[in-house]
Amino acid sequence: MTRLAVALLAVALLAAPLVADAQPPKVPRIGTLWAHQTAAYPSLIDAFRQGLRELGYVEGQTIAVEYRYAVGKIERLPDLAAELVRLRVDLIVASNTPAALAAKQATPTIPIAMALSGDAMESGLSGEPGAAGRECHGVEHYGPELASKRLQLLREVIPGVSRVAVLSNPTSPYTRTVLTGTEAAARMLGVQLQLLEVRAADDIDRVFQAAIKGRANAVALTEEGLFFTHRARIAALAAKSRLPAIYPFRECVEAGGLVSYASNLADSYRRAATYVDKILKGAKPGDLAIEQPTKFDLVINLKTAKALGLTIPSRCCCGRTK
Numbered sequence: 001m002t003r004l005a006v007a008l009l010a011v012a013l014l015a016a017p018l019v020a021d022a023q024p025p026k027v028p029r030i031g032t033l034w035a036h037q038t039a040a041y042p043s044l045i046d047a048f049r050q051g052l053r054e055l056g057y058v059e060g061q062t063i064a065v066e067y068r069y070a071v072g073k074i075e076r077l078p079d080l081a082a083e084l085v086r087l088r089v090d091l092i093v094a095s096n097t098p099a100a101l102a103a104k105q106a107t108p109t110i111p112i113a114m115a116l117s118g119d120a121m122e123s124g125l126s127g128e129p130g131a132a133g134r135e136c137h138g139v140e141h142y143g144p145e146l147a148s149k150r151l152q153l154l155r156e157v158i159p160g161v162s163r164v165a166v167l168s169n170p171t172s173p174y175t176r177t178v179l180t181g182t183e184a185a186a187r188m189l190g191v192q193l194q195l196l197e198v199r200a201a202d203d204i205d206r207v208f209q210a211a212i213k214g215r216a217n218a219v220a221l222t223e224e225g226l227f228f229t230h231r232a233r234i235a236a237l238a239a240k241s242r243l244p245a246i247y248p249f250r251e252c253v254e255a256g257g258l259v260s261y262a263s264n265l266a267d268s269y270r271r272a273a274t275y276v277d278k279i280l281k282g283a284k285p286g287d288l289a290i291e292q293p294t295k296f297d298l299v300i301n302l303k304t305a306k307a308l309g310l311t312i313p314s315r316c317c318c319g320r321t322k
Helices: 003-021 042-054 075-086 095-108 145-156 175-189 203-214 225-229 230-239 252-256 265-280 302-307 314-318
Strands: 029-034 064-069 091-094 113-119 136-140 165-167 192-199 218-221 245-247 259-263 296-300
Touching: 029 095, 042 265, 064 252, 075 095, 075 225, 091 230, 091 265, 095 113, 095 265, 095 314, 113 265, 136 203, 136 245, 145 218, 145 245, 145 259, 145 296, 165 203, 175 192, 192 203, 203 230, 225 252, 230 245, 230 252, 245 252, 252 259, 252 296, 259 265
Parallel strands: 029 064, 029 091, 091 113, 113 136, 165 192, 165 218, 218 245, 245 259
Antiparallel strands: 259 296
């Protein structure tokens, strides 16, 4: 071997570690699983992205995010979750309980962060802190106490209400929990409930007709993604039917509904980013607690109240009004 060849070989060997050291660090890749279409959740997706930015992540540079949408077809969630698993994402962020359940079924190992959920233990999403196999972590949004409070507020807004049509989806894993709180409040207040099932968008018109036929004088909606997606349509039907309604999402009031009482959804989605950050930085999933909302908003649409001929009691106007 010539002296020149030996010299070139030595240079190459010395340079090899430098090239290896110059390799950019691995960018974490997370998957997000949304039960409904983008148009239904623009502010919530933005809130999640804002949470990532606040923690120093730059999408496309320091973190890669895969988005999958079921566009309202819950039966698509298992396939979309399996697709994220095949992509070998480091973590899955689920938009709600059905999405989290689909993700949990798809993988026994990939951590799952919930943007919001119902009772996580009752739904089978988590166990006691530190328990083996506890894969899902995030923010709980629903519960019987919240549903009970809504019925009480409805009674305050409409003092003479005696029969309330309750719209719920029996296929949702948290419906039974929410109805338990509603039924308990109804017994305490002496209010009759008319339970109406909404399994798909095609049922919405039918249940309002049933509410009118059943002589309901108000409507209460349970937490259901379908109601969030079709909030403008539901608000319009409530107005047309002359039925005051209380909603589980403030966005429903912004779409023309009468009143809502709920935790702030955008805040829950922003806080979901903190779970992403903790897990990516090495936190043990089993050590993460399920968070509870600490801030609740009472939102009243005074324009809608006026159109319905309602005078909102001053004690009910301590929350945000529109």
